[in-house]
Amino acid sequence: MSLIPKSHPRAKSLYIREKLVKGFDSGLVAKEGLMAHGRGETFDYLLGEKTSKHAQKAISAAAFLLNNSKYPVISVNGNVAALCPREIVKLAKTTNSKVEVNLFYSNEKRKKNIVRILKKAGAKEVLGINPKNSKRISGLDSARRIVDKDGIYKADVVVVPLEDGDRTIALKKAGKKVITFDLNPLSRTAKTADITIVDNVDRAINKLISECKKSRLRKAPFNNKRNLAAVVLEIKKNLARRMPHA
Amino acid sequence: MSLIPKSHPRAKSLYIREKLVKGFDSGLVAKEGLMAHGRGETFDYLLGEKTSKHAQKAISAAAFLLNNSKYPVISVNGNVAALCPREIVKLAKTTNSKVEVNLFYSNEKRKKNIVRILKKAGAKEVLGINPKNSKRISGLDSARRIVDKDGIYKADVVVVPLEDGDRTIALKKAGKKVITFDLNPLSRTAKTADITIVDNVDRAINKLISECKKSRLRKAPFNNKRNLAAVVLEIKKNLARRMPHA
Numbered sequence: 001m002s003l004i005p006k007s008h009p010r011a012k013s014l015y016i017r018e019k020l021v022k023g024f025d026s027g028l029v030a031k032e033g034l035m036a037h038g039r040g041e042t043f044d045y046l047l048g049e050k051t052s053k054h055a056q057k058a059i060s061a062a063a064f065l066l067n068n069s070k071y072p073v074i075s076v077n078g079n080v081a082a083l084c085p086r087e088i089v090k091l092a093k094t095t096n097s098k099v100e101v102n103l104f105y106s107n108e109k110r111k112k113n114i115v116r117i118l119k120k121a122g123a124k125e126v127l128g129i130n131p132k133n134s135k136r137i138s139g140l141d142s143a144r145r146i147v148d149k150d151g152i153y154k155a156d157v158v159v160v161p162l163e164d165g166d167r168t169i170a171l172k173k174a175g176k177k178v179i180t181f182d183l184n185p186l187s188r189t190a191k192t193a194d195i196t197i198v199d200n201v202d203r204a205i206n207k208l209i210s211e212c213k214k215s216r217l218r219k220a221p222f223n224n225k226r227n228l229a230a231v232v233l234e235i236k237k238n239l240a241r242r243m244p245h246a
Numbered sequence: 247m248s249l250i251p252k253s254h255p256r257a258k259s260l261y262i263r264e265k266l267v268k269g270f271d272s273g274l275v276a277k278e279g280l281m282a283h284g285r286g287e288t289f290d291y292l293l294g295e296k297t298s299k300h301a302q303k304a305i306s307a308a309a310f311l312l313n314n315s316k317y318p319v320i321s322v323n324g325n326v327a328a329l330c331p332r333e334i335v336k337l338a339k340t341t342n343s344k345v346e347v348n349l350f351y352s353n354e355k356r357k358k359n360i361v362r363i364l365k366k367a368g369a370k371e372v373l374g375i376n377p378k379n380s381k382r383i384s385g386l387d388s389a390r391r392i393v394d395k396d397g398i399y400k401a402d403v404v405v406v407p408l409e410d411g412d413r414t415i416a417l418k419k420a421g422k423k424v425i426t427f428d429l430n431p432l433s434r435t436a437k438t439a440d441i442t443i444v445d446n447v448d449r450a451i452n453k454l455i456s457e458c459k460k461s462r463l464r465k466a467p468f469n470n471k472r473n474l475a476a477v478v479l480e481i482k483k484n485l486a487r488r489m490p491h492a
Contacts, residue, residue, distance in 0.1 A: 021277050031267050034277055038284020042430070045285075184288070186488050232489040236482050242432050243478040 023082020269328020346397035
């Protein structure tokens with residue numbers, strides 16, 4: 001039972017924080033993942049803890065790309081597994097994507113815990129755990145370069161919610177189209193990806209699923225750099241609103 | 247041994263992060279403390295990871311207040327104990343302050359670990375652990391209202407690095423002058439304290455110690471609200487520099 005009162009002005013953010021703590025306690029989330037979540041919380045706070053129209057635009061572009069891809073793969077790490085395992089499975093089913101566990105701080109036990117929670121959430125198949133399927137992508141150090149030959153290695157489009165900059169760059173160099181969720185519009189991941197959804201994954205993923213379900217999506221013009229600049233402008237406006245004399 | 251290369255552009259931030267992880271492993275830091283550190287990291291990143299002139303101004307004002315106080319007390323939580331135990335002891339000696347352990351997520355074992363690390367760092371006396379000394383301050387729920395009758399309860403000036411908003415408000419209501427370190431210039435703590443040093447405590451505390459050692463400090467005009475507004479303006483400028491077309 002949560003102890004957070006519903007009336008708390010930032011209750012939703014606190015619920016999400018609780019999910020991370022539970023995820024840590026059940027061996028899904030790394031210590032570094034808890035700190036990374038904190039970093040995201042600040043950006044979310046500066047963005048007003050809601051899906052901006054820029055995020056919505058990126059979601060629409062991501063849905064179009066996913067629905068028109070040949071071999072989409074969703075990469076899952078500990079934080080994502082703790083936050084929205086059911087939604088990951090739903091998105092994979094809706095878009096006919098593979099799901100692959102891919103950790104920044106590789107750890108076999110944690111991987112197994114993540115697979116377990118994804119299967120509990122309805123996943124039939126989870127890639128990234130069979131050593132016989134290991135393939136390397138270039139441009140990364142040894143532990144972090146391993147991907148699954150039936151997953152990311154083969155993918156044309158990869159969804160990487162909450163990904164590290166080096167890895168995003170390596171995926172781009174390997175010729176993938178990259179969709180990411182990243183609350184920091186200035187991060188290397190945000191700037192390197194083809195489509196960056198600057199929003200809390202916990203909030204945005206349901207919107208992405210709904211969008212992917214639409215039968216007729218039109219290709220709208222989308223410029224990731226311009227969209228990121230618009231998000232930064234939004235943060236500046238929010239700062240000005242909260243501290244009027246700055 | 248740290249694995250972080252010295253050449254890494256953000257090596258210092260990563261070293262600090264390592265201190266928190268070690269502090270967690272040795273029972274000083276709470277899970278929530280790891281996330282709180284991440285929130286601070288984002289603000290530090292937006293502030294350019296350096297002591298701004300506004301922070302320096304707040305440090306000077308804080309040194310003057312501390313050197314002219316009658317009964318100063320430094321409140322220590324898990325994150326502070328993990329980051330800078332030696333500096334806390336040095337600041338206490340320089341300013342003739344008491345040191346009190348005061349946790350947001352109260353936990354006897356964690357308290358003992360914090361006392362141990364402070365004593366190892368040279369503290370002769372650490373308050374906040376003797377139940378016979380418990381006093382309540384009003385305006386807070388039960389677990390968080392307890393302070394030491396020879397410490398915060400009696401203090402005229404309290405230094406609360408990394409403090410919660412409710413508690414800062416309660417300290418103000420109890421008639422204390424409050425000095426805080428808070429990387430979020432928009433937080434309730436930042437806005438409620440008399441002097442808010444918007445800087446990483448790990449970086450700013452040594453500057454505060456040096457300032458307190460100066461034999462003749464002059465009282466310079468200091469307006470906390472105006473100083474916070476100047477910090478927010480600095481963040482806006484940094485955002486504009488990093489994303490020129492926003």
